[in-house]
Amino acid sequence: MTAVSPKPWPDADPRVDALVNDVIGRVADKWTMLILEVLADHGELRFTRVGKLVPGISQKMLTQTLRQMERDGLVVRTVHPVIPPRVEYRLTELGLSLGAAFCGVWTWAEDNLERIETARRSFDARQDLLTPP
Amino acid sequence: MTAVSPKPWPDADPRVDALVNDVIGRVADKWTMLILEVLADHGELRFTRVGKLVPGISQKMLTQTLRQMERDGLVVRTVHPVIPPRVEYRLTELGLSLGAAFCGVWTWAEDNLERIETARRSFDARQDLLTPP
DNA sequence: CGGAATCCATAACGATACTG
């Protein structure tokens, strides 16, 4: 992590804001995060292996998400010109740093899972009181 | 942040994993993050005011996202029984802690915006080389 | 003012089939 501004929320400039939001939108989706995790855990992996390590992902989304991540400079794709083909994926330094940044969110989610589920049940119970069919 | 496991990536249990992923999937979307930010910045806000502070959000998504956040215990919704109606939203302690956790991702995005854009341009340029119509 | 309800376009995704 490089320099951090002193304010609790980093920026107010709407232009930077929009870009940051765009980046986050691309980076913070379900599959990207899961692939990020397995690559951070296992280092370099083959295409099929990544697919097996990410629970419910379809082959289409696997390809698509890996391409995006490659485009964004989060992973490097290495093609070994052999038959059958062998393609390895690993995180770049940028990808690793993103993993580190997201680590806080993962632990937050873990730490607060029950709190959230309790809140949901409570909320849903309140809703049911207002609509008893 | 409470106790953190020693490993670089927090968990390997597939069940917890799935739940965490679910929570992250809900919590890490575009609008939730933006609303989280404006509420963290401004404290308590009225419905319309939040809408104005979040750049391109539609009224539908504003309502929907705020409801979800309320259900998850991230915000509290206070209705003042006056006319015209006055409804205020503010972050709970849980919401604030999520904001703090996401701060790392925001600063990461800010710090690496240019790196990502450079990577994208480079990637796109490489692609164009392979398909010159 | 703060929504709820409806309609509609399109983007996202999964399943399937085919290829080098």
Next chain:
DNA sequence: CAGTATCGTTATGGATTCCG
């Protein structure tokens, strides 16, 4: 094995209208 291509479905989100 590591994809690409196509199709059909579902989910998502904007625009609009109406209501207490």
